[in-house]
Amino acid sequence: MPRPGESHSVGHTVIDRKPAISAEQRMLTFHTRLKERGLKSTGQRDDIARVFFDHGHHISAEELYAEVKKINPHVGYATIYRTLRLLKECALLYERHFDEGQARYEAVGERHHDHFICERCGRIIEFENAAIERMQNIVARDLGVTLTRHKMELYGICSDCHHAQQSM
Amino acid sequence: MPRPGESHSVGHTVIDRKPAISAEQRMLTFHTRLKERGLKSTGQRDDIARVFFDHGHHISAEELYAEVKKINPHVGYATIYRTLRLLKECALLYERHFDEGQARYEAVGERHHDHFICERCGRIIEFENAAIERMQNIVARDLGVTLTRHKMELYGICSDCHHAQQSM
DNA sequence: GGCGCTATCGCAACCGAATTCGATTGCTCA
DNA sequence: TGAGCAATCGAATTCGGTTGCGATAGCGCC
Numbered sequence: 472m473p474r475p476g477e478s479h480s481v482g483h484t485v486i487d488r489k490p491a492i493s494a495e496q497r498m499l500t501f502h503t504r505l506k507e508r509g510l511k512s513t514g515q516r517d518d519i520a521r522v523f524f525d526h527g528h529h530i531s532a533e534e535l536y537a538e539v540k541k542i543n544p545h546v547g548y549a550t551i552y553r554t555l556r557l558l559k560e561c562a563l564l565y566e567r568h569f570d571e572g573q574a575r576y577e578a579v580g581e582r583h584h585d586h587f588i589c590e591r592c593g594r595i596i597e598f599e600n601a602a603i604e605r606m607q608n609i610v611a612r613d614l615g616v617t618l619t620r621h622k623m624e625l626y627g628i629c630s631d632c633h634h635a636q637q638s639m
Numbered sequence: 640m641p642r643p644g645e646s647h648s649v650g651h652t653v654i655d656r657k658p659a660i661s662a663e664q665r666m667l668t669f670h671t672r673l674k675e676r677g678l679k680s681t682g683q684r685d686d687i688a689r690v691f692f693d694h695g696h697h698i699s700a701e702e703l704y705a706e707v708k709k710i711n712p713h714v715g716y717a718t719i720y721r722t723l724r725l726l727k728e729c730a731l732l733y734e735r736h737f738d739e740g741q742a743r744y745e746a747v748g749e750r751h752h753d754h755f756i757c758e759r760c761g762r763i764i765e766f767e768n769a770a771i772e773r774m775q776n777i778v779a780r781d782l783g784v785t786l787t788r789h790k791m792e793l794y795g796i797c798s799d800c801h802h803a804q805q806s807m
Numbered sequence: 808g809g810c811g812c813t814a815t816c817g818c819a820a821c822c823g824a825a826t827t828c829g830a831t832t833g834c835t836c837a
Numbered sequence: 838t839g840a841g842c843a844a845t846c847g848a849a850t851t852c853g854g855t856t857g858c859g860a861t862a863g864c865g866c867c
Contacts, residue, residue: 484781511834511843532825547846552825568736573824587782600778606771607793613652614755614764615798622738624790625775630783679814679863700854715817720854741853 485599494524497563497578504561518543519554523564529575529595569595569624589629596629653767662692665731665746672729686711687722691732697743697763737763737792757797764797 479486501520502512522538523530530538536551555576558564565577569588575595585603587596603623611618628636647654669688670680690706691698698706704719723744726732733745737756743763753771755764771791779786796804 481781482777484778486782509843513834513844515845545846549826549847550845553844556826568738570736587779587784589784590787596782596784598778598782600774603771603774603778606768606774609650610652610766610768610771611755611793611795613649614654614766616755616757616764616793616795617801618793618795619758620794622790622792622794623775625779625784625786626788626790627779627784627786633785677814681815681863683816713817717818717855718816721815724855 483600483602487597492578492580494521497524501558501561501563504563505557508561510557515543515546515550516554516557518546519551520558520563523555523558523576524578528577528597529567530577531573531575533573535576570626585623585625587625587627587629589632590626591628591632594629594631651768651770655765660746660748662689665692669726669729669731672731673725676729678725683711683714683718684722684725686714687719688726688731691723691726691744692746696745696765697735698745699741699743701741703744738794753791753793755793755795755797757800758794759796759800762797762799 498517498520501516505512505516519535519539522542523535526535526538532548532551532555535555536546536548539546539551555564555566558576559566563579565579567575567577567586569575569586582599583604584597584599587598588594589596607618607621666685666688669684673680673684687703687707690710691703694703694706700716700719700723703723704714704716707714707719723732723734726744727734731747733747735743735745735754737743737754750767751772752765752767755766756762757764775789776786
């Protein structure tokens with residue numbers, strides 16, 4: 472069951488379900504995974520990872536860089552990217568390439584979800600829909616292929632932008 | 640009804656339906672659209688557009704450049720990109736950004752479809768599935784948003800690669 | 808057909824996002 | 838505490854794609 476204020480359902484669509492994993496737990500996992508691979512925990516990596524886990528969803532490398540700079544001004548761009556790659560390899564973040572420009576990064580939660588992106592304000596809404604997931608598996612069977620992952624992105628105008636336009 | 644050899648259905652999934660529009664018709668449309676917009680038809684544009692329409696699906700700028708060079712060695716990369724942009728503005732091609740690297744271009748057909756991409760051999764299979772399209776509209780209604788377009792890409796291993804692996 | 812306007816061409820320089828390189832720093836564990 | 842090697846910094850490089858500019862060539866008009 473989703474906790475109050477974290478997500479809700481409309482019809483068969485579940486919106487914005489937040490993962491229950493805390494930033495602390497994620498940091499611990501990060502340290503464990505690093506150790507497993509014979510890599511080091513360093514101040515910079517911790518700063519970057521912490522800012523990332525605290526911020527949460529759909530941050531870009533540039534935004535992350537700016538945030539980390541506030542805490543630790545001596546961190547370079549290259550280290551941001553290296554740490555993002557590391558977090559990806561540790562299965563702690565997803566890299567998303569939405570339509571234009573740079574990649575956005577998202578902490579790995581326990582559930583799969585897809586995205587709606589507002590073309591006017593850039594807002595990103597996460598949702599789950601089990602029926603679509605099922606249909607994708609059926610398509611895969613029909614095509615005779617094995618699925619490893621998928622990407623579904625809906626683009627359009629969100630309700631806020633819709634209302635803003637009407638009141639203009 | 641799809642013409643034999645052009646597409647087929649499995650379950651509710653329609654695979655690889657080819658558009659019925661000929662390269663000649665597309666060239667004519669291109670010339671018309673250019674004229675409408677006060678732009679010129681040139682040798683280079685014709686060469687590029689013709690190669691693109693003949694080749695058809697999911698070509699990259701680099702591949703297109705190589706093909707055009709065979710016919711007209713004096714065409715530059717910039718002209719390829721400028722002509723691709725022009726074809727897009729004339730609503731004669733779609734630009735697709737699959738997972739990694741450069742964009743791939745596809746002639747506009749009369750039907751919407753989605754894509755499966757083989758992660759091993761890069762093969763791209765087009766398919767349609769009406770149920771998924773309907774579900775997307777339901778999700779949009781649930782989210783309270785208006786849809787302008789969507790992107791759905793399935794990634795995995797195609798049957799050919801599956802068999803190749805088993806016989807190794 | 809020839810004139811002239813102006814869009815287009817090809818080249819090279821450039822752009823933004825991301826990665827790599829070489830020299831230096833600083834963890835970590837004995 | 839110090840050896841050894843991974844991690845860091847910042848600049849330079851890569852990659853896909855775009856743009857500025859002088860030269861060229863469509864196309865409408867006579």
